[in-house]
Amino acid sequence: MLRIGLSENGSYSRALFGESFHRLLSTHTGRKLQDKVALITGAASGIGKATATKFINNGARVIIADIQQKLGQETANKLGPNASFITCDVTKESDISNAVDFAISEHKQLDIMFNNAGIACRTPPSIVDLDMTVFDKVMKINVGGLVAGIKHAARVMIPHGTGSILCTASITGVMGGMSQHTYSISKCAVIGTVKSMASELCRHGIRVNCISPFAIPTTFVMEEMSLLYPNVDAQRHMKIVHNAGVLKGANCEPNDIANAALFLVSDDAKYVSGHNLVVDGGFTSFKNLDFPAPDQVQ
Numbered sequence: 001m002l003r004i005g006l007s008e009n010g011s012y013s014r015a016l017f018g019e020s021f022h023r024l025l026s027t028h029t030g031r032k033l034q035d036k037v038a039l040i041t042g043a044a045s046g047i048g049k050a051t052a053t054k055f056i057n058n059g060a061r062v063i064i065a066d067i068q069q070k071l072g073q074e075t076a077n078k079l080g081p082n083a084s085f086i087t088c089d090v091t092k093e094s095d096i097s098n099a100v101d102f103a104i105s106e107h108k109q110l111d112i113m114f115n116n117a118g119i120a121c122r123t124p125p126s127i128v129d130l131d132m133t134v135f136d137k138v139m140k141i142n143v144g145g146l147v148a149g150i151k152h153a154a155r156v157m158i159p160h161g162t163g164s165i166l167c168t169a170s171i172t173g174v175m176g177g178m179s180q181h182t183y184s185i186s187k188c189a190v191i192g193t194v195k196s197m198a199s200e201l202c203r204h205g206i207r208v209n210c211i212s213p214f215a216i217p218t219t220f221v222m223e224e225m226s227l228l229y230p231n232v233d234a235q236r237h238m239k240i241v242h243n244a245g246v247l248k249g250a251n252c253e254p255n256d257i258a259n260a261a262l263f264l265v266s267d268d269a270k271y272v273s274g275h276n277l278v279v280d281g282g283f284t285s286f287k288n289l290d291f292p293a294p295d296q297v298q
């Protein structure tokens with residue numbers, strides 16, 4: 001039997017009922033982010049754009065914050081009236097602060113902050129040859145920009161006692177050896193940042209999580225591929241990226257990350273915080289010993 005509101009504390013049971021009812025409603029309407037406001041950095045293209053699309057389709061209003069002004073505006077126009085664009089270079093704390101303030105002035109609230117902007121690094125493979133200037137630049141975007149994003153989101157979320165903060169990490173932050181050191185270090189730091197921030201922000205009802213995607217042929221990966229394999233076309237580059245996966249019959253796509261993002265920021269994940277959701281088809285879960293087959297051993 002369903003018993004609602006039998007708690008001795010009347011206000012508690014009313015609050016509980018109200019909250020449960022809202023969750024039930026959003027699940028039934030299929031619009032998991034109805035009336036929510038989300039700010040997504042690096043949303044002019046790739047994973048950020050796919051996630052902005054998914055969030056809007058689920059009832060959210062989305063602010064696209066990106067360093068690419070023309071592309072960012074075009075993306076917002078394509079996504080319709082529930083999308084807006086603000087120029088934002090995540091290496092400038094004032095830009096991030098402005099983007100958060102823009103969310104508040106336009107929509108009076110910020111429910112979701114997705115720190116997604118990131119760059120690859122072009123350094124030689126050996127630590128001996130590491131250019132520390134490049135190291136600092138990558139860390140400033142992939143880690144500094146993300147920490148500043150959490151700082152300013154927390155500034156406006158703490159007074160409301162609720163909010164969801166999401167970050168894009170990578171499988172290269174889960175295991176070593178899959179990218180150049182600098183990128184890998186930056187993504188390890190993202191996973192660590194999420195755990196550290198979750199420890200404080202849980203006391204304010206704010207959840208902090210990250211997603212670690214497998215390789216996806218988005219703009220920055222395709223640029224890397226054309227540097228690595230200058231003599232073949234984009235189709236071939238894409239195939240090389242997809243063939244690196246281990247899950248038969250599926251490729252990792254921006255929409256897979258958008259689905260994971262929707263889960264983590266919605267009430268479906270209302271008790272998930274400090275988590276790194278790895279979306280890699282199992283790639284980082286195992287290694288094969290590759291012993292020879294019995295009939296090959298005499």
Ligand SMILES: NC(=O)c1ccc[n+]([C@@H]2O[C@H](COP(=O)([O-])OP(=O)(O)OC[C@H]3O[C@@H](n4cnc5c(N)ncnc54)[C@H](O)[C@@H]3O)[C@@H](O)[C@H]2O)c1
Nearest residue numbers: 042044045046047067089090117118170215216218219220
């Ligand atoms: N594609 C992959 O294989 C993959 C895998 C794991 C993690 N990631 C991460 O996913 C995130 C999104 O990348 P993507 O694959 O969608 O690539 P993408 O190149 O399509 O998107 C990156 C976006 O970030 C923006 N950006 C770059 N520097 C910025 C800055 N200083 N300020 C604001 N915006 C900036 C770019 O303009 C671009 O729109 C990155 O953090 C990346 O490290 C990607």
